[in-house]
Amino acid sequence: MPSLRAFILGPWRAVLVLGVTQILAWGILFYPPVLMMPLIAADRGWSLSFAMAGFSLALLVAGSTAPTVGGLIDRYGGHLVMAAGSLIGACAVALLAFAAHPVAYLAVWMLLGVAIAANLYDPAFATLGRIFGTGARKPITYLTLAGGFASTVSWPATQVSLTFTDWRGTYLIFACVLALVSAPLHAFALPRTRAAPAPQDSDTSQTLPAYLPPGGLVFFLVAAAFAAYAFIPSGLAAHLIAMFGRAGIDPATAVMIGALFGPSQVAARICELAFGGRAHPLNLARFSVALLLAGFAVLAIFGFTLFAAIAFAIMFGAGNGLLTIARGAVPLALFGASGYGRVLGRIAKPFQVMQAVAPVALAFVVEHRGDAAALAVTAAFGVVSLACLIAIRRPKAPS
Incomplete structure (x- = not known):
């Protein structure tokens, strides 16, 4: 601290x-x-x-x-x-x-x-x-x-x-x-200081972490993973409470369940701060998406029961809270601090596009195929995100 x-x-x-x-x-x-x-x-x-x-x-x-x-x-x-x-x-x-x-x-x-x-x-x-x-x-x-x-x-x-x-x-x-x-x-x-560049002399080179160039397959997988994930919170934010209501949960209870999202985010971030500092950001991102997919599995098994809805809201909030950290930490760990702002901006481009498209696309699915199909589509984006994150290989330390 x-x-x-x-x-x-x-x-x-x-x-x-x-x-x-x-x-x-x-x-x-x-x-x-x-x-x-x-x-x-x-x-x-x-x-x-x-x-x-x-x-x-x-x-x-x-x-x-x-x-x-x-x-x-x-x-x-x-x-x-x-x-x-x-x-x-x-x-x-x-x-x-x-x-x-x-x-x-x-x-x-x-x-x-x-x-x-x-x-x-x-x-x-x-x-x-x-x-x-x-x-x-x-x-x-x-x-x-x-x-x-x-x-x-x-x-x-x-x-x-x-x-x-x-x-x-x-x-x-x-x-x-x-x-x-x-x-x-x-x-x-805001402070105007800038972090000093890492030393490049031969005496310290073996202690420096390895970084990948911000391009190629790894960058594509990182951008694709976060863009696929962006569909989930953006789409569900617009439709989840209504889905709870159509499943028979009364409006007041549905709003209370939705209110669990924010505290779950904060609680997960506190846990990461206390216990997750040693975990590589890639593992944090993988765990975040896996936790959300486990929430979808709860809904698939138990349906929109009160228990399942509460469990999903908590798992959704916790996963999203951790992935927000990973969005900033994964590019830093893989590509380094040089040009970090532009790298984040390039990753944000498809992320923001998916955020804009998701509510409209999910509304179309709800209207034509129903809530179960909408949840299946949303979960599929989670599977794509997790697959991309698993496919990423961390840079090897210098020999």
């Missing part, structure tokens, strides 16, 4: 700063649409599908711009890039309140996609990688502990705001938070 001085005056201050800004960024850019879209659609006279299409478009733009954002963080640092991302997010969120024309509405969501690419986990992980180098795994784990509370804070805060004002006023409040809190924290409180 780092000292208090390191958290205040040293590079570990980045974890505190990003812990706050991640809660704000996720709570403003990612989680509110589930509450706001029905209000926007009703107010503008649009269909809910069109309103949600804006968010999907934002995720596609985020994926396409993620490599550029990561490369800029490698070169200039998160204190500049994430500060600019917060200001872009503030402008876009404010514009959303006034975008009455459908074309303007979609254009604003494209701008929000740039803000998403520059504010959420991937740029935060890239910033920590630039500051801590190959030692960024533990800071990443600490950061995800804070990020795990974003939905817990965001949804109640959004709901409270909507009781005092409408969705436009709420988004204007969010714009002020990004501009007046997140942007200054990124610009002035």
Whole structure:
């Protein structure tokens, strides 16, 4: 555990700063649409599908711009890039309140996609990688502990705001938070230090870890594993509670079961922090996906009983909590800290595309084949993810 001085005056201050800004960024850019879209659609006279299409478009733009954002963080640092991302997010969120024309509405969501690419986990992980180098795994784990509370804070805060004002006023409040809190924290409180490059002289070369070039088959398998996994939380977030309801679980109980997801994420990350530091990130990723597949097996064996639903929510949350850490740690362990931000951005590109596609694709399966088929399709993506992770071979240590 780092000292208090390191958290205040040293590079570990980045974890505190990003812990706050991640809660704000996720709570403003990612989680509110589930509450706001029905209000926007009703107010503008649009269909809910069109309103949600804006968010999907934002995720596609985020994926396409993620490599550029990561490369800029490698070169200039998160204190500049994430500060600019917060200001872009503030402008876009404010514009959303006034975008009455459908074309303007979609254009604003494209701008929000740039803000998403520059504010959420991937740029935060890239910033920590630039500051801590190959030692960024533990800071990443600490950061995800804070990020795990974003939905817990965001949804109640959004709901409270909507009781005092409408969705436009709420988004204007969010714009002020990004501009007046997140942007200054990124610009002035993030450390500007950069990890020293590893020594290359012959006396130390035998103690250095081996890294793979960020390309070829191994990179493809890493990107494919995380992209296949991305389908699962994105698709289930949109449909799981409704599936519980159609299975006969009453709405209040279904919401309570869904609420187990967040605490399970945080509990799993605490366990990883306490006991999993020695495990290679690849093994952590494999265990995460295997745990989720075990949850699907519970549903397949017992059906949507109350016990099975609770068990699945806990296993789903724990697996997702661990895999979030692995998303930052696996590329660092395999490809090293050099160019880490751009590597993360390249991996994020298919990840974000899958996040955007999953809710719509799963809705199509539910409508035409039912909930059981939708769960089977989702589990199949988990199998693909695990197969890719198992196929990856760690680099050999230098002889």
